[in-house]
Amino acid sequence: MRRLVSVALLIALVGLLIGCAGADPDLDQNTFAPEGDVARMQRDILIVWVLGPAAVIFVVMQALLIYAVIRFRRKKGQELPRQVHGNNRLEYAWTIAPAILLLMLIVPTVAGVIELGRDAADDALRVRVVGQQFSWTFQYPDLTDAEGKPLTVFGLPGEVGKPSTGRPAELHIPVDREIGVTLESVDVIHSFWVPKLAGKLDVVPGRTNSMWFNATKIGSYSGQCAEFCGFQHADMRLIVVAESEEDFEAWVADQLEGGGAARSGAGEPALVSYGE
C-alpha cells in the first residue's frame, strides 16, 4: 500500500508539471515555474536542499517500515521473539547522523535569509504597496508628475460584506530591474505574494516591511493576498505586469499625463497619503 502511495506521489509530481502547462497564464501561480530571481532561488533551495533529500528519506523510511511489517509478521506456531531492549550504538548513530544532515540545512537557511533580507539596491525602482480590505494600491514615490505628485495606481476596494467586482490592480514594472517594495496596511494584516516572482511578505498595520524582487521575463504574473484578512480575502488579487524598459517608460508617461493618480478600476481609492 505504502508503495502505492509513493507511486502516487511520483504521479503527483508529474501532474505538477502538467498542471502548470494547463494553467491560464494570467492566473498561474506555480512556484515551480518561477520568472524572477527570488522565486527561482527559493525553488532551487527547496528542491536541492530539502525536497530531494526528503524524497530519499521518505522512500527509505517507508520501505523499511513495509519490510519490517511483512518480514517480521507473526507466523503460525512461531515462538516469542528475543526480548531486545535496545542498542546504544544504534541510538548514537541515529541521533548523530540525522543531526549532521540537518545541521547542513543551516547553510541555505541563513544564506537565503540574509540574501532575501538585504536592502534593495540603490538603483532599484521603489514602489510603495498599501494593502486594504480587499485591494492593493501601488505608488511610485520617484515617478512624479509636474506638480510633484507621485504616480499611484488604485485598486478597487471591496466593501466588507459584499463580493468585490473590480479588476485587480496592476503593478507595472520594468523587466530585469530590481524592485524595492515597502508594505503598509491601513486595516488588518495582509500578505503580498506573487508566487512566480517572489515569496510572500506580510503587510502589517502599524509597521513598514520591505522586500526586493525582480521579473526576468516579460509577461503578467498573478498574485494574491496570502494572509486571511476577512470576507473577500480570496478576491484580494493583483497582477504584476513586467514590460520592457521602453514600454514601461511609455506607460509611466501616459499615466502621468492625466495627473498622478492613475486608476485601474473605479471606486474610492485606498487611504494613501500623497507624496512625501
Next chain:
Amino acid sequence: MVGALRRLRQEGESYQGVWSWLTTVDHKRIGIMYGVTAFLFFLMGGIEALLLRIQLSSPNNAVLDPDQYNRIFTMHGTTMIFLVVMPLSAAFFNLLIPLMIGARDVAFPRLNAFSFWVFLGGGLFMNASFFTGGNILKGELGAPDAGWFGYAPLSLQSAGTGIDFWAFGLLILGVASMASGFNFIVTIFNMRAPGMTLLRMPLFVWMTLVTSFLIIFAMPIITVALFQLLFDRLYGANFFNFEAGGQPLLWQHMFWLFGHPEVYILILPAMGIVSEVLPTFSRKPLFGYPFVVISGLAIAFMSWGVWAHHMYTTGLGPIANSAFGVSTILIAVPTGIKIFNWLATLWGGAISLKTPLFFAVGFISMFVIGGLTGVIHSIVPSDYQQQDTYFVVAHLHQVLLGGAMFGLFAGIYYWFPKFTGRLLHEGWGQLHFWLMFIGFNITFQPMMILGLLGMPRRIYSYPEGAGWEWWNAVATVGALLIGVSILVFMFNVVLSLRRNDQAGPDPWDGRTLEWAIPSPPPAYNFREIPTVRARDDFWHQKYEEDETGRPVPIVGGGAQEPEEEEHAEGEGHGIHMPSPSFFPLIAAIGLPIIATGLIYDAAIVAVGVAVLVVGIYGWALEPASE
C-alpha cells in the same frame, strides 16, 4: 474485605443511570465521557470539513458563501484541536494513568470530574455561537470568523459576538486543561504503586506527564492573550489596536508561544499510545526506552524555542528568522529518534497484524511525511513561498490527522476491550483503517501540490484556470472516503457491543498493569495495590527469559480473573473509594454563565458567579467519604 468487595461490586452494578454519570468521580467513567464527547465533536468538526471540501471541489462554487466559509473553517480548526484531539487524549489519560501506575484513582477525583464538565460546557458554549448570527435555518451563522489562530487586528474588527464566544470558550477550555494538567502531574508523581520508579513507567505515562507540564505552562500564555483580546474588543483597550499604538504582532507572538507547545500537546499522547501498541503487537519491549523518554523531554523543552517559525513572513528580520529557522531544524532530531526506535521495536518481532497495529504503523508512516514537511517548512527562505498555502494545510493534517488521530484510533482499538469487556471486530476494524488511510492520502497529499502551485489557504473559492481544479476535486473525493471510514468505525462499535465477543482481562498478551485486572476493571481497579518489580511488569509476571533472551511462560502467571475475588483474603480493611459528588458539575456550569453575562449583560454574571460559588463551597464542605 470480602464483604467490602462484594458490596463494592454490587454497588458497581446498581450504580447506574444518568444521575450516576452526572455525579461520578471514577476516572474510568470520566474517561469514557471525555471520549464519547470528543467523538461527537469529531463528527461535528468532520461535517464542517466536508462542507469546506465540497465548497472547494470545483472553481467558483457557491455551496457556501464567503461569510459561511470563513466561519466554518474557523470552527473546524478550533473544534478539531481543542474539542477533539486534546479531550480525546485526556480520555486516555483518565482511563489509563491510574491503571498503568497501579493506583485506584487520580489524585483529585472531583477535580477530575470538574475538568470534564468544564470542557463540555466550554465546547457547547463555543458552538452555541452558531446560533447568534440571526436565523441559522437561513444559513445566517454567528460563529467566529477569524481562523483558529484569530489574528489581531482582524479578530478585533470582526463584528457580532462570534469572536467573543470563541475567546471565552477557549478560556473556559483552558480552565479544564489546567485542572487536568495539575491533576495528572500530581497523580503520576504521588500515586505510583510501590516499585513503579520513574524509569519503570510505561511510555504512555511518561508522555502524559510531559504533556501535562506543557499544558500547565502553555495555557497561561494564551489565557493572557485572550484576556488582552477581550479587553480590546469589549472595553476598548489597546493591546493590539495599531491605530492607538497597539502591536498586532504581539498577538502572534503570544499565540504561537502557546501554539507551538500546543502542537506537541496534541501529538505526544498519540506518541505514547503508539509506544504501547507497538511492543504489545511485536511481542518485544520498546526499543531504546530511555532514549524514547529523553527525546520526548527534549521535544517538549525545545518546543518553547521555535514559535516564530509561524511568523517567518511577518518581517522579523534576518537574525530572528535565522535563529528560529535553526531551532526548528534541530527539533527534528529528537523527533527522528522516536521514529527510529519505533521501527527498531517492530524489527525482529513477531508482529500480529491486528487493527491497533495497523493504526500504529499508519501513524508512523504518516508522521514520517509530517516530520519531513515540517523540516521543509523550517527552511526560512523557501518557506516564504509555502507559508499560508495549502502546503501548510497538508503538513498540519499529516501530523494531526495522519499522526495524532491515527495514534488515538490505535489506542481506541487497543483499549476498547479493557473498558467494555468486548473486542472490536477485526474485519470491520481493518476496513476502517484502509479506508481512512487511503482517504487520508488522497485528501492531503494533493494539498502539497496545491501549495506548490500557489494556492493560498483560507480562500472560499478560486477562479477557473489556475490549474488547481483537478487536485481540489481529488482532495474532496478523499475527504468523502474518510467520512465513510468513520461511519464504518461507528458501525463497528455498535456491532461489537452487541456481538458480545468477550475479551477477557488480557486479550493481546499485554505488557502493562492494566491488563492484569478484569475487563472492564472494577471501580477500585486493583484488588491489592501491586508491587512493581520491572518495566513491563505484567509481562514479567507471565514470562521469564532463558539464557538466550527468549521468553518462557511462567506457569500460573497472568491476569486476575474476576471470580477469584470471592476467595481473596484481604488485610482486614475495605477499599475506600471517593464518593460521588455533583458539586464539580455545578461549579462547572457557572463558567459559561459568567461568560454569557460578560458578552450580553453584566446582570447574568452575578448568576454565574453565584452558581460557581455554590459549587465550590459545596465541594469544599462536602463530607469526605469516610
